[in-house]
Amino acid sequence: MDNEAPRTPIITLTTDFGTTDPYVGIMKGVILGIAPDARIVDLNHGIAAGDIGAAAFSLFRSTPYFPEGTIHVVVVDPGVGSSRRSLAVELDRCVLVAPDNGVVTMAMKHGPVRRIVSLEDRAYWLDAVSRTFHGRDVFAPVAAHLCRGVEIGRLGPEIDDPVAWEISEPQRVEADEWAARVIYVDRFGNCITDISEAMVSGASRVQLLVGGTWVQALSESYAAVPDGSVLALVGSSGFVEISVRNGSAADAMALGVGAPVTCRLSPRNGQPCS
Amino acid sequence: MDNEAPRTPIITLTTDFGTTDPYVGIMKGVILGIAPDARIVDLNHGIAAGDIGAAAFSLFRSTPYFPEGTIHVVVVDPGVGSSRRSLAVELDRCVLVAPDNGVVTMAMKHGPVRRIVSLEDRAYWLDAVSRTFHGRDVFAPVAAHLCRGVEIGRLGPEIDDPVAWEISEPQRVEADEWAARVIYVDRFGNCITDISEAMVSGASRVQLLVGGTWVQALSESYAAVPDGSVLALVGSSGFVEISVRNGSAADAMALGVGAPVTCRLSPRNGQPCS
């Protein structure tokens, strides 16, 4: 890829707009009107209405898989039309464009963060701005201008106090026991917990109590247990997931976001897990 | 953008095909086989089966946001296989390709309409035409040929009597009172009425009776009322919408398309509203 001309950045879209209205398509029309060469990728439009946590996690696990320079737009925006700010966040490898409601807090962990600006220069918005659809009127045109090479600093003043989303982390309750929880449930009913791969990788044994069921070890794959059995494994997100082979853990154990998971870690070589 | 080569037009797709079958993808395969550079945008595939009114409104509010030259294909086609005609409608800024069932009537209001042709020259269709999937066999190839620069007049003879969809408009029932109705319900449960921004902009006060509830004024944004409260505002579509903040107006008041809305307008400076 050396010696090639710089490529037009990719713009990804994450919204709670669903796919039964023209809202996402209209955003694409606006983008292509400003940046005709933009390559637009739908990242996730199935976020539940206003679910900032799900959008934050969906974005967090996605950005590392996109090429350098990608512009990620998130429109999950229950405060649209209020005085909430809008942001562009420049990281080393990408730019995040979103309302200032914490939806990018997790993705910013991939850092380092170079700059955060408050979107205020209306020259980069549509001429008419509605009270309810800033995805169309603000975020899409801003992303398109970034895609065409507009310097992020021109979009508005720098800020250093973005709204932070409290990121879920397991809490230690005993020497070897943590109170964890489910942070995301996917289409298959896999329940992703806030227990990271790093946390369990140092343990000789991992036991989980979830929905009244003890899972006695992490599995290597879904296929390691019989059909319909509960298992836990380090999922593709880098977090421990609770699953049912060829079934839905969420349905089988009535789990949802926030469901408690007790995690017991046995130390390796007598070393405490930390 | 001056002095650049003309760009390949965008093709947008609006259908009632949903996203759980390969029908939309197959249309894209056909388009790319004929016009490999086409940029295809999904506008809305979540139209309820055969719901011409919803498709008409979805298209109407979308076309103004696409660049000049865009080709909009609509396949909501309960009469497929019958003797209904198929159309290409050339407007100043775009071309509409659809069955002749009124689904483009509203979008034609953005006019001016230059030409309407009946799609009859089979040279621009697939060789084999099925009885049930003209999206694949007629509309996709026609759009692709237009995208490659085929003159619209070559697709078939001009006509001047397209099927018209009756566009909903509030009816005056008293000097200051109109009988309006809900014309579209979106994913969030926002109920879009046929009361236009122009109609309410001249009034000093707007009161709405919907689902047994009086809304005493238009709000500036969702955030202007407490969570769970009913409000009305001029939405991003340019029409008055009934909403519930962080909730669904459709669910809360059991509203659907066609639900009646009484609209009372108080004149400004003693001038009647018209």
Added chain:
Amino acid sequence: MDNEAPRTPIITLTTDFGTTDPYVGIMKGVILGIAPDARIVDLNHGIAAGDIGAAAFSLFRSTPYFPEGTIHVVVVDPGVGSSRRSLAVELDRCVLVAPDNGVVTMAMKHGPVRRIVSLEDRAYWLDAVSRTFHGRDVFAPVAAHLCRGVEIGRLGPEIDDPVAWEISEPQRVEADEWAARVIYVDRFGNCITDISEAMVSGASRVQLLVGGTWVQALSESYAAVPDGSVLALVGSSGFVEISVRNGSAADAMALGVGAPVTCRLSPRNGQPCS
């Protein structure tokens, strides 16, 4: 199209990932990181979780409509993480990339099959391969490398024993009667049977018994019967479909995949149907 430079192939995606998680978008990020010019088409992400038969049929009816050289990726993969192989199948007009679970058996019928390789060279995968998301870690990067021109033979050793999916075919139970079944139900509730156009084209009369109802002939189009009536016709898939005009045959007669359909064929000119 003569004398033009060879085009970047299209990559299509068929999965059971749905559209409410970022999984499909992440695959696109991986593809575009390796093959920035790839044109990616979503073929079908609404396959029911693990439904190999539906995915196989969806792919089978789609591949003929894509340009030569298209790469079709299918990730319906209940055995992910087990010892099941992964395949790339080179046909005359396209390449299929999928787990070795029979999901490409039907599409291979479009043949001829030139070569089947087992994906084993990790140089064409992501560096880290998870236990649960080979769409991201194996299939997306392999497709992207093929798109950039990597020779299929470099992906792994040739094999000749892919897992076969048993393809449904009507069974003769009397001289003029076949036991057929529903093989796919689409969004509209159309029930596609395994009765091919070729099978009925030689008959002077076709009668079908389905859900307790006799359909006495094939119709030419949906519009040939009154609203709400059951009909059968040769659908756009090339198979006989059971439909209800402006309704859902699946709902009206409680039909699903596997539902039995009795097919009685009357010979033409006294010749038996075969």
